[in-house]
Amino acid sequence: MSISCALEWAQSKLLATxxxxxxxxxFEAEFLLTELLNVNRAHLIAWPESILSAENKAAYINAVNGRVSGQPIAYILGYREFWGLKLKTTPNTLIPRPDTEILVNETLKKITSETQRIIDLGTGTGAIAIALAKETQGNQNLEIIATDLDSATLATAQHNALEHQASISLIQSDWLKPFSYSSQFDIVVSNPPYIEEDDQHLYKGDLRFEPIRALTSGHDGLTAITTIIKECQDRLKKDGWLLLEHGYAQGENIRSLLNSHGYKSIETIKDYANLDRVTIAQR
Incomplete structure (x- = not known):
């Protein structure tokens, strides 16, 4: 099978969905092939009659068929780019999304020369913690901790941290429960589950394939966020920062929760679609 024939076949299969x-x-037909062959799009255009090896042909057919069945490209390829980093991504992990880079950016703004301890709760692939570690790698006084409840997920985060030589400590943890009240943090950051458990979007697109524990959190989607807000009350340093990613319709409720638990400097930041996405607050 030549490159041109492979692309024609793949595009036809994808259109049929x-x-x-x-x-x-x-785009998807070309993207999958460039990734599998480790070439750029110009190569596909320049060498359309080039014949795929039997191994590459089989891999491409499997990848396209996986996509036709609805599998996320990140799971098919086994990675997703985030903050310019190629991160291993498995069905045990939430797929990193561009909007979460806003959470990283806002966290970086809160780091000062006095910042000593940052913790990323529910780290998944390690995307947030690793991005922060890469951006602050010259700071020898800064400790970055990343937690997750699932051991397989932590193994993926460990792989990514080693791959990118990111200095982070990984701990299996149910939010902040293992940390004593004296374990004080300067910054707590999290992209927790925040989708309502009966949300119909769970049965559409990539969400169908992602781990449900990383997506949903109670009937209103706020169970995990409420827990984090409460647990941070005694574990954030005075004037420390809490930064939370959340659903586009949850900003007002989260600001109210933070206010009722005594936080200050509460602000919600918009995402790339100009929707509420990250809320920050100071202890």
Whole structure:
């Protein structure tokens, strides 16, 4: 099978799902092949008659069929780019999303020469903690801790940390429960589960394949966030910062929760679609 024939076949298969436009089907067909062959798009254009090896042909067919069945590209390829870093991504982990880079950026703004301890709760692939570690790697006084309840997820985060030589400590933990009240943090950051457990979006797109424990949190989507807000009361240093990613319709409720638990300097930041996405507050 030549490159041109492979692309034509893949685009036809993807279009048949009736979920992609012509442009999207063409883009995904080309993207999957460039990633599998480790070449750029220009190579596909320059060498359309180049014959795929039997191994590459089989891998491409499997990848396209996986995509036709709805599997996320991140799981098919086994990685997702985040903050310019290629992160191993498995069905045990939430797929890192561009909007979470806003959470990283806001956290970086809160780091000062006095910052000593940062903890990332529910780290998943390690995306947030690793990005922070790479941006602050010259700071020898800063400790970055990343936690997750799931051991397989932590193993993926460990792989990514080693791959990118990121100095972070990984701990299996149910939010902040293992940390005593004297374990004081300067910054707590988290992209916790925040989708309502009966949300119909859970049965559409990539969400169908992602771990449900990393997506949903009670009937209103606020169970995990409420727990974190409460646990941070005694574990954040005075004037320490809590930064939370959340759903676009949850900003007002989260600001109210933070206010009722005595936080100050409460602010919600918009995402790239100009929707509420990150709320920050000071202890």
């Amino acid at each position: 009736q979920t992609l436009s012509n442009f999207e089907a063409k």
